[in-house]
Amino acid sequence: MPQARCNFCGRTHAEVRHLVAAENGVTHICSDCVARISDVLERARPKSPALARLPTPREIKTTLDQYVIEQEEAKKTLAVAVFNHYRRLQNPDAGLQKSNILLVGPSGTGKTLLAQTLAKSLQVPFAIADATTLTEAGYVGDDVENIVLRLLQTADYEVEAAQRGIIYLDELDKIARKSEGVSITRDVSGEGVQQALLKIIEGTICYVPPQGGRKHPHQELIPVNTENILFICGGAFEGLDAIVRSRVDVSKVGFNAAEAQSQGVAEVVPDDLMKFGLIPELIGRLAIIVQLQELSLDALMRVLTKPKGALVKQYKELFALEGVELKFTEAALYEIARRAQGRGTGARGLRSIMEKTLLELMYEVPGSDVVRLVIDEGQLDHPHTVLMQAERRKTA
Template sequence: MTNFSPREIVSELDRHIIGQHDAKRAVAIALRNRWRRQQLPDDLRDEVMPKNILMIGPTGVGKTEISRRLAKLAGAPFIKVEATKFTEVGYVGRDVEQIIRDLVEIGLVLVREKKRQEVQAKAHANAEERVLDALVGKTASPATRDSFRKKLRNGEMDDKEIDIEIADTGSGMGGFEIPGMPGANIGVLNLSEMFGKGMGGKTKKVRTSVKASYEDLIRDESDKLLDDEVIQREALRLVQEDGIVFLDEIDKIAAGDGRMGAGVSREGVQRDLLPLVEGTTVATKYGPIKTDHILFIASGAFHVSKPSDLLPELQGRLPIRVELQALTKEDFRRILTETEASLIRQYRALMETEELKLDFTEDAIDALADVAVHLNATVENIGARRLQTVMERVLDEISFTAPDQSGQEIMIDSDYVREHVGDLANDTDLSRYIL
């Protein structure tokens, strides 16, 4: 759990997302409140619930990205799901508790990676011994092993091919669910987990270069040093205390169009979400998960429906409302130039791999922003995603011919931009299909 202040969290989000200050403030406060809660005495800590957030705004303005960056900053298990993918219990489709089961799997991966880092040095030493065994055999004299060890560390043996045995993680059948008991997932994998370490587990022989073998061997040796029970216990705690669920397209399950048939199923999904968002216990194959302290961030464009069309009970469980603004021309300019992994920086780096230098003039950036704003206004407002379409169109010819122009420098100006997208942007019928 990060101990960044809300101001520092907003500053960190500003590196990747332009504008939307209100939304950033809301998630920064929510994250800081988690840290504050951890400092409380046990009896009070259980009483403090997270204040779930409802983000309202058009597509492509940063709703998902804010949540994703927040989770990354906090090192928290994060899952994004579309509310429309789920159906009421009893209907064909996924039930909402699957969200939490998927979140647990993500938590396990996070914890396992963290634990692997902790035993990295020991695992690397063990992996080196296994490479030496493959090169000179287990019966080689210490002097021979030391000689080869020096060559190994100097990179002299990197390209030599060796045979290694690693754990066969891809073998076995997946678990299956017992009808009516979705949390009771059993299967061959569970048996292999029970007996795997004690009986050596199933291995497979792989032929690879010395350099490439290290990644597999270090992972293999790390897993031997780890305790699965400790990992599962820590993952369950991490999900319960720090998990973040991003419920996208929540507006699509709000009955705002007056049609009864679809409305019944949508209302059912909302009713199934209620206990999950308020706090319930979900059975998973690793153990029960309490959702009381998981942070839920719901989002939707609410073009057709309104937040008030959601069930009153669900509205009450999303107490913090944040409205995100549509992007302006200035926002598009800043997205192209100021973000840490801006599109212009990405395309420059891609072309540099072909030894081609790409430069954009200020008026070219203005022209790109103009085209994006114009298309969003006349065709369909897809927010910042429009820039990717426009950039691809502008740089299509350069991307195709880049290997033939190695060593050159290309300057993109406003004339170049208009030449490649100007006519298409002005022809509404064409731009509907091409841009």
């Protein structure tokens, strides 16, 4: 009977450590060839997107400009911070420390959109989490590990890709501790959560339950190293401006401080965040503080029409699918922006106003003979008048 040989290298069982037979009992492969094939496949595997060509800070900002109106200083700071983060990953021997980011600004100023666009431009896994859903281990709510699980899911459970991703943690201000003193009672959604977040933000091996939820002793867990995950935290931090103003005392500091304060650009410093209720250790891990300014009326009008994915463009495309041309007058756009500004929710308020304005039209138009709609300022609350004046398909 002929001796079994490896079908790749031809060596016999006596010449190798292990010889594995296929199910047919005829084909064999030795352990050395398995190792070689594994090495070839590993080298042939595409590199993680984060280690592909890294766009320059200028290129990153150009991408942000296409989606986010105004916030020039914030976009520039973010572009440099993200570039440096991924340059650090490309050069692990340089000994550079990770610098996570804190976005501070009113609702609707583009915090989430900035983080989403950064991840999209770099083609890295991205996940959004809400800090208000988190609680300390042992209490009802999400464990902080579930934040990492969301990132792992967007990376299709490819751990290496997830470990170079971006996590945006919204509403960080909502987990500020209730007082400046150290809490002696349980604060399950405040200081305790900050302590739990601190570990994953600064870098640790996080054991993630594949299906989410609470961990239990007999559950299989996926280890994820968070050391190279970029954490971008955001929040409105209502009341922080008063803390900043009390520090930048115009009457004592002089002209430069007064000028800065009058322009609404007084810089937020770590002490301000500590007084607000963030713990010093967490503030220390959020080394880069980016401030976003409330959007002006002009900026809100541009948000409606200028960026990629602008609301007006989206609704025009939606009506175009029904064979209908949708047009807004300048006066109508101005009024929509004015109403959004009055709500104090920035760009976020634009969509709800647009949705309410167009609801009746989106209900009536499909299947009708309407081919063109023009919406003027006075018709925002009277959609039936838009339908009455609509251009309709001519019949023979």
